[in-house]
Each structure stands twice: as C-alpha cells, then as structure tokens.
Amino acid sequence: MEDTIAAIATALGEGGIGVVRVSGPLASTIGQRIFRTGHERPVEFARRRGFFYGRLLARDEQSSVDECILLWMPGPHSYTGEDVVEFQVHGGIRVVQSALAVILEKGARLAEPGEFTRRAFLNGRMDLSQAEAVMDLIRAKTDLAARVAFSQVEGSLSREIGNLRRQVLELQAELAVTLDYPEHDDEIEVAKSLVLRGQALLMRMQDVLDNAKTGVVVREGVLTPLIGQPNVGKSSLLNELLRRQRAIVTEIPGTTRDVLEESVDLGGVLFRLVDTAGIRETKDRLEQLGVERSRAAVHSGELILLVLDGSRELETDDLQLLTDTANRSRIVVVNKADLAQQITDEKLVDICGRTSWVRVSATTGEGLSGLRDLLIKTVLGGDIEQVEPSFLTNARQTQLLLQAREDLATAISAAQAGLTLDVVAVLLQSVYALLGLVVGAEAGEDLLDEVFSRFCLGK
Ligand SMILES: Nc1nc2c(ncn2[C@@H]2O[C@H](COP(=O)(O)OP(=O)(O)O)[C@@H](O)[C@H]2O)c(=O)[nH]1
Ligand SMILES: [Mg+2]
Structure with a gap:
C-alpha cells in the first residue's frame, strides 16, 4: 500500500459539487502542489484535520481548474486509515475529470473499484461485513x-x-x-x-x-411475474401496482407480446414485477415468442402472481397454470371483482390449496391494498417491523x-x-x-x- 490512489467519488454528471478523493502517503504533497488558498499560499498539512477554501491549479501549477474546497483528513482517522485529501469542485463532468487528471499527473494512480474501502478494511477501519x-x-x-x-x-x-x-x-x-x-x-x-x-x-x-x-x-428485491391467460387483466394490475400506465391494456387478447419488468417499492421491499404475454396455445408467431418468454419468466420468478378472471368460469388453461405453479411461492389473484363472479370462494379454497388468494379489481381498485399487504407478508413472513436488520446476510x-x-x-x-x-x-x-x-x-x-x-x- 505504498502508492497513493485517487478517484472521482461522486457520480459523473451535472451536480452542485463533485468530489475527487486522494488517499495515501502522497496525498498532502499533491495537495500542496495543486492547491492555493485565498492568500495564494499552499496549505500547511498539519497532523490535525481541516478544510480550506481556494483554487485548484491546472497542470502548469499556474492557471486554475476551478474554485475548490480542500478537506484534509490525516491518517489514521480517515475513511481509509491513510492520509486523505478530498477536493470539492463544481460538479460538472469536465471540471471533475480535469481535477482528477491533474492529481494523477502529480503522482497518484487511479484507484480500482472499491480500493478505498479495501484499504479501510486492511487498515482495520472496518471488517469485511461492514x-x-x-x-x-x-x-x-x-x-x-x-x-x-x-x-x-x-x-x-x-x-x-x-x-x-x-x-x-x-x-x-x-x-x-x-x-x-x-x-x-x-x-x-x-x-x-x-x-x-x-x-x-x-x-x-x-x-x-x-x-x-x-x-x-431486502437487498435484491423479489422477481414477481404476473401470469395468466390473455385478457385476465395482468397488464392492468401491473399498472395499478405501479400506479402508472406502463403496460398497454386493451380488450384484444394477446396484446402484451413482450416481457416487461418494472420495480415497485412496497413497504420497503422492491418487487420486480414482470408483465408477461398471456400463456396459451397460439398460432401467431409473435405471440408464440411472447409465450415462450412468459414461461421463462415463470421459471425464474421468485413469487408468482397467478391472475384469474373471476367473471369467467375456470378453463383448462387456468387449471394447468394452477397445477404448474402448485409447488411455487405464489399468490392467486382473482381479478375483475367488480363484475359478477363465476368462481366461488369454495372453489378457490379447493383449487388454491395452501396458497393465499385475493379478489381484486384493477378497474375499481378494490382489494388492491389487500394484495399489497399480502405481497409483503408473503416475502417477509410477517410484518415489516419484524425484520431484524442485524442478522441479514x-x-x-x-x-x-x-x-x-x-x-x-x-x-x-x-x-x-x-x-x-x-x-x-x-x-x-x-x-x-x-x-x-x-x-x-x-x-x-x-x-x-x-x-x-x-x-x-x-x-
Ligand atoms: N371489469 C373489469 N375489466 C378489467 C379489469 N381488469 C382488466 N380489465 C379489462 O380486461 C381487458 C384485458 O386487460 P389487460 O390488462 O390487457 O389483460 P392482460 O391480457 O391479462 O394483460 C381490458 O379491456 C381491461 O380493461 C377489472 O378488474 N374489471
Ligand atoms: Mg397484457
């Protein structure tokens, strides 16, 4: 760890400020060469931390790149445990990159991803889980x-x-x-x-x-495909759960041809909802491709929302999907609760087995908050408050x-x-x-x- 590393610490883009961080034995030397205070003096890097306002010099050490605030954090009381200098300049892509270029020219090398934190770990500032x-x-x-x-x-x-x-x-x-x-x-x-x-x-x-x-x-979210026959209301439900019109909804069966993924934060858990083409036998080549992708989505899905149209009798395709997903983590969503229901509660208890089911209407919104609660409960095995953060690995x-x-x-x-x-x-x-x-x-x-x-x- 002899060498001194540098990198842009803020996201590249336009912003109020951009930060370039330098860590290692040369941090203060570099700071001395390329920074001048309001009195045109270099900073004196004492063994105590501080911050200074001034100018960041260009390569020639005469002209300036930008106004700048310099933060000085001598080791071992810094993020990495080494001497650290941070330059805060205006957050423009060119400005930040020029600042980095100057720093690299004066003897630092570009840090690898995670290298600051790796040094923090090696210097005992944190352990690996941290x-x-x-x-x-x-x-x-x-x-x-x-x-x-x-x-x-x-x-x-x-x-x-x-x-x-x-x-x-x-x-x-x-x-x-x-x-x-x-x-x-x-x-x-x-x-x-x-x-x-x-x-x-x-x-x-x-x-x-x-x-x-x-x-x-909690960390990665839950891949949640909505599956079911064409026209049961999968795309409508996706839009309702997202609270915006993302997927095209029509009364024409087979509208959704492609697989579409959008994330929604429900109670702190990220559900990666996947709208799929309705799964059915079809001669249409394009729809066939969609159906194939839907099957793949079902396969990789972690929690399946099996959508049924409550206003119709169950069909063979519905029963097939129910059987296919019987051993999966799933919720049966009986949509179109605003219409006269053909699927009775008794029938649902019978076909769903141990799986939870819920009646909703994507049109009127009834039952949707129940569905949201059920989603959260299903993945967390209880309420959000019960999550004990310390143990998550x-x-x-x-x-x-x-x-x-x-x-x-x-x-x-x-x-x-x-x-x-x-x-x-x-x-x-x-x-x-x-x-x-x-x-x-x-x-x-x-x-x-x-x-x-x-x-x-x-x-
Ligand atoms: N009455 C009623 N119609 C619905 C409901 N949800 C969807 N629809 C209608 O059912 C048709 C198919 O919806 P869509 O979301 O495209 O179904 P998908 O093929 O499963 O994606 C559209 O005409 C929707 O307006 C609902 O809860 N109640
Ligand atoms: Mg659709």
Whole structure:
C-alpha cells in the first residue's frame, strides 16, 4: 500500500459539487502542489484535520481548474486509515475529470473499484461485513434496504458474528484444558457440557440463517411475474401496482407480446414485477415468442402472481397454470371483482390449496391494498417491523454460516457419540475459522478481490 490512489467519488454528471478523493502517503504533497488558498499560499498539512477554501491549479501549477474546497483528513482517522485529501469542485463532468487528471499527473494512480474501502478494511477501519454493507447502502433501492445496510455498516452483523465466535472460543478453551490435563476432568462430563452449549450455539446460528433469506429479499428485491391467460387483466394490475400506465391494456387478447419488468417499492421491499404475454396455445408467431418468454419468466420468478378472471368460469388453461405453479411461492389473484363472479370462494379454497388468494379489481381498485399487504407478508413472513436488520446476510456470508453450522452439528454428534475429543476440537477450529471469514478475519487476496470487485469506482 505504498502508492497513493485517487478517484472521482461522486457520480459523473451535472451536480452542485463533485468530489475527487486522494488517499495515501502522497496525498498532502499533491495537495500542496495543486492547491492555493485565498492568500495564494499552499496549505500547511498539519497532523490535525481541516478544510480550506481556494483554487485548484491546472497542470502548469499556474492557471486554475476551478474554485475548490480542500478537506484534509490525516491518517489514521480517515475513511481509509491513510492520509486523505478530498477536493470539492463544481460538479460538472469536465471540471471533475480535469481535477482528477491533474492529481494523477502529480503522482497518484487511479484507484480500482472499491480500493478505498479495501484499504479501510486492511487498515482495520472496518471488517469485511461492514465493507460489504457500504456497497449495499449505496445500491439500496428502498428505505428498508438502506436502513438494514446502514446498521451493518455500523457493525450489527459484526457484533453478532463476534458473539458467536466468542462462544466457540469458550468451547475450545474448555476442551483444551481437558486435552492438556486429561487426569483432571472427566471426559464424559466435558463432552456432555459441550453438547449442551454447542446446541445453544447451533440455535443461535440458525436464527442468523433464518434471517438470511429475508436479507436477500431486502437487498435484491423479489422477481414477481404476473401470469395468466390473455385478457385476465395482468397488464392492468401491473399498472395499478405501479400506479402508472406502463403496460398497454386493451380488450384484444394477446396484446402484451413482450416481457416487461418494472420495480415497485412496497413497504420497503422492491418487487420486480414482470408483465408477461398471456400463456396459451397460439398460432401467431409473435405471440408464440411472447409465450415462450412468459414461461421463462415463470421459471425464474421468485413469487408468482397467478391472475384469474373471476367473471369467467375456470378453463383448462387456468387449471394447468394452477397445477404448474402448485409447488411455487405464489399468490392467486382473482381479478375483475367488480363484475359478477363465476368462481366461488369454495372453489378457490379447493383449487388454491395452501396458497393465499385475493379478489381484486384493477378497474375499481378494490382489494388492491389487500394484495399489497399480502405481497409483503408473503416475502417477509410477517410484518415489516419484524425484520431484524442485524442478522441479514448476503450469499457469501450465508454460505460460510451454513458450513459453520454443519461443522458444529458434526462436532456435537461426535461428542455425543463419545468420539475422542481431538476430533471435536478440530471441528470447532473449523467453525471458528469459517465464522471469521464472514467478517474477513484472515481473508486471502482472492476473497478480497471477489468482494471489492463488486464495488463502484471511487468508493
Ligand atoms: N371489469 C373489469 N375489466 C378489467 C379489469 N381488469 C382488466 N380489465 C379489462 O380486461 C381487458 C384485458 O386487460 P389487460 O390488462 O390487457 O389483460 P392482460 O391480457 O391479462 O394483460 C381490458 O379491456 C381491461 O380493461 C377489472 O378488474 N374489471
Ligand atoms: Mg397484457
């Protein structure tokens, strides 16, 4: 980490200000060369932080690029833990790029995506779960996602993992004493106590894992295709859920030919609604293509909205779709509730099985708030307030936790089966290491490359 890195930290576009960030040993030297205060003097970079108003000089160190505010944050009390200088200039694409060019010319190199945060991690300013949460926070598309990400930036998951690791360490310590002084302790007693405490720990891990599913939902949204026969009102419902006329609606069956995706934030969860062509047998080549895409959307969908026309009797195609999606996460939406209903409640109970169903009308809006609530309930398994942000984990973290849980379970069975305690000790060591990887303890370059490659430039 000898070199000094720089990048534009704000989004490229027109805005009030643009920020170029420089981190590393040369940060203050570069600042001295290319910045002049109102009194035409360079800044004195003391060991205490400060900010200065002045001009940012061009390459020739004579003319200026722009007015500028310089922020000086000496390490270790900076984002990266290194000396950091930030230049705030006017937020125009050309201005910001010129500022960056000057900085690069004076000895910094362009930062890779996520490199500032990677340095923050390597300098112990945050652990890996916090670093990942920084990017989640930036990408968050709903309030809930942002709230959860921020609590992780603040270390909620780190603390949870820390607790788990401490408990594993205690088990290891207990075991170590027995292994070192076999004459002191009764192996059977130790094994018993291990099993009890191990099981409690296992339950705690399961809690964290149970919440991981919700984490994915909160972070990435739910792919929610609307499927059903032509003319049941899929496009109308999509428009109603989005509260705008996005899809074309006509009384002509087969209007929607393509698959159309739009996101809507319901109670903090992002539903990626997919309007599809009605699924039916057709000779029309164009419609056929649409139907194929619809089937693909159904296949990859995470929550399916199966739409029926309540004013008509159920047809073979409807029944087929009901059967096809019987084992999927789905909601049966009986549309056109404003018309005389041909599908009775009894019939619905019968055909929907364990699936929830709801009557709505895209025309009058009745039942739609019920549908919205049902959508949220279905993915969060309860109300939004019940989401416990501290436990939400991403796929990488979940994978590690699953392995850790498995090794712990094996350790417990080994202890129960009366196997030698060395076996248990080895397994506990593995549990400890796996939990460590969640927060990046002893993480290798590969893992860091993988995590930080997903970052945006300038973070
Ligand atoms: N009465 C009534 N008509 C509806 C309702 N929803 C949709 N429609 C009508 O049904 C027809 C087909 O709607 P559309 O959304 O294009 O259905 P899609 O083919 O499933 O996308 C249009 O004429 C809509 O105006 C509803 O709730 N009640
Ligand atoms: Mg349509």
